[in-house]
Every structure is written in structure tokens, then in C-alpha cells.
Amino acid sequence: xxxxxxxxxxxxxxxxxxxxxxxxxxxxxxxxxxxxxxxxxxxxxxxxxxxxxxxxxxxxxxxxxxxxxxxxxxxxxxxxxxxxxxxxxxxxxxxxxxxxxxxxxxxxxxxxxxxxxxxxxxxxxxxxx
Numbered sequence: 269x270x271x272x273x274x275x276x277x278x279x280x281x282x283x284x285x286x287x288x289x290x291x292x293x294x295x296x297x298x299x300x301x302x303x304x305x306x307x308x309x310x311x312x313x314x315x316x317x318x319x320x321x322x323x324x325x326x327x328x329x330x331x332x333x334x335x336x337x338x339x340x341x342x343x344x345x346x347x348x349x350x351x352x353x354x355x356x357x358x359x360x361x362x363x364x365x366x367x368x369x370x371x372x373x374x375x376x377x378x379x380x381x382x383x384x385x386x387x388x389x390x391x392x393x394x395x396x397x
Contacts, residue, residue, distance in 0.1 A: 305381070
């Protein structure tokens, strides 16, 4: 039987809130299901609350609200924040991504998250509603 995890997009107001919403969707109040994009991909591999047989799907309701909240502005904010923490060899690439986001170009956080959730590591897939 397929397990459906509902992401309430109306509750997503930024990236930090997204981590809370998806964590609660999978593992209940206070639940964890990643706190960065790499961790999200790792969680999808199993052992973090999803069924061992991989029979699950994410249903992202009101995804349009999330797309706005996780758009270029939030992407730029997160990239700006990460600049001080990235390895010096990655700083130029992050700066370029930041400039793109500030100009309203390049992938948004929403698009990156959707890509991860719909990739081969998410066996059940994703429904955007």
C-alpha cells in the first residue's frame, strides 16, 4: 500500500520552514527529513521514516505558494548566507549563482527541491497540486 506524505505548501514561508513542514509530513511533529538539499536526497534513500519498500509518494498541496516562497529572492538569501561558509574553491561558483538569483535567473530552491523529489532517489515520486 502506497504511503502518501502531504506537504502543505501554504505553510512554507522560506527554506527553514520547508524543512520543518517536510519533516513533520514524514515523521510527525518535530520530525526530521533533511535540513539541506544533500540531506534531503539522502533521506529519500530510506531509513529516515519512509517505508523500507519505497512505496511512498509526496503530495505537495498549494505548491504555487511554496514556489513563490522558495523563489529567486529566497534562493539569493540562502546563497548570500552560505558565501561565508563555503570552501574558498567554491566561492566564485556560489557568487555566480547568487548574482543569477538576484537577477531572477537560474534555478530556484523550489525547482531544486522538486528535482530531488522527482529524481530516481524518490521511488514514489511527487504530485504537485
